[in-house]
Amino acid sequence: MSNGLNALCEQVVGCRRCPRLVAWREEVATAKRSSFASEEYWGRPVPGFGDPGARIVVLGLAPAAHGGNRTGRVFTGDRSGDWLFRALHRAGLANQPTSTHRDDGLRLRDVYVTAAVRCAPPANRPTPVERDNCLPYFVGELGLLDRVRVIVCLGSFAWDAALRVMRDLGHASAPKPRFGHGAQARVGPYTLVGSYHPSQQNTFTGKLTQQMLDDVFSQALAEADRVS
Numbered sequence: 001m002s003n004g005l006n007a008l009c010e011q012v013v014g015c016r017r018c019p020r021l022v023a024w025r026e027e028v029a030t031a032k033r034s035s036f037a038s039e040e041y042w043g044r045p046v047p048g049f050g051d052p053g054a055r056i057v058v059l060g061l062a063p064a065a066h067g068g069n070r071t072g073r074v075f076t077g078d079r080s081g082d083w084l085f086r087a088l089h090r091a092g093l094a095n096q097p098t099s100t101h102r103d104d105g106l107r108l109r110d111v112y113v114t115a116a117v118r119c120a121p122p123a124n125r126p127t128p129v130e131r132d133n134c135l136p137y138f139v140g141e142l143g144l145l146d147r148v149r150v151i152v153c154l155g156s157f158a159w160d161a162a163l164r165v166m167r168d169l170g171h172a173s174a175p176k177p178r179f180g181h182g183a184q185a186r187v188g189p190y191t192l193v194g195s196y197h198p199s200q201q202n203t204f205t206g207k208l209t210q211q212m213l214d215d216v217f218s219q220a221l222a223e224a225d226r227v228s
Helices: 003-013 019-031 079-090 128-144 156-168 210-227
Strands: 056-060 111-115 150-154 184-187 190-195
Touching (some): 056 079, 056 156, 056 210, 079 210, 150 210, 156 190, 190 210
Parallel strands (some): 056 150, 150 190
Antiparallel strands (some): 184 190
């Protein structure tokens, strides 16, 4: 990872801007889930990770309380991550289909994975203020990931967060592009691609299938090739 991204990650990890999120992430890290009782939880904000030369960013909602908040790596160690990393592997964007902990050998190619909110929120619902406190970190990542042209937004929360960042960067879009699975919107130098979030609520009900997620990454790669 580049020096600039390393420095930004350190800023993220040290953040204490949101008292409610600080209290919750630390409470979860102390109480733990019984199945992970022997593990040391991360219990801090979770930075993004991936290829510094990435053309594609995957933007999620927030770390899971017993996923990223435990492992210290976004989407690692939870069911949503199981779906995501299998799809990235099938697309040739990851060297392995699983992600269980920070040092498990996972390497991403041409993709960087991050979240709109960096701390696990109670009930997986950040407040608007908490979201806005975190968005400058995503702005910083985009500034350092200068080859990125496609942002895959996992869920409507990530889609709206990305649009707010586009606005802050001076890339206005009117009317506001609507979220949907497979939705695509060109905003400034970036193309946003929407996907249903790979949460259990969506994958267990069949709202999101493996083929649907594969199609999104095929769409993202095709767009990255087109605009690069």
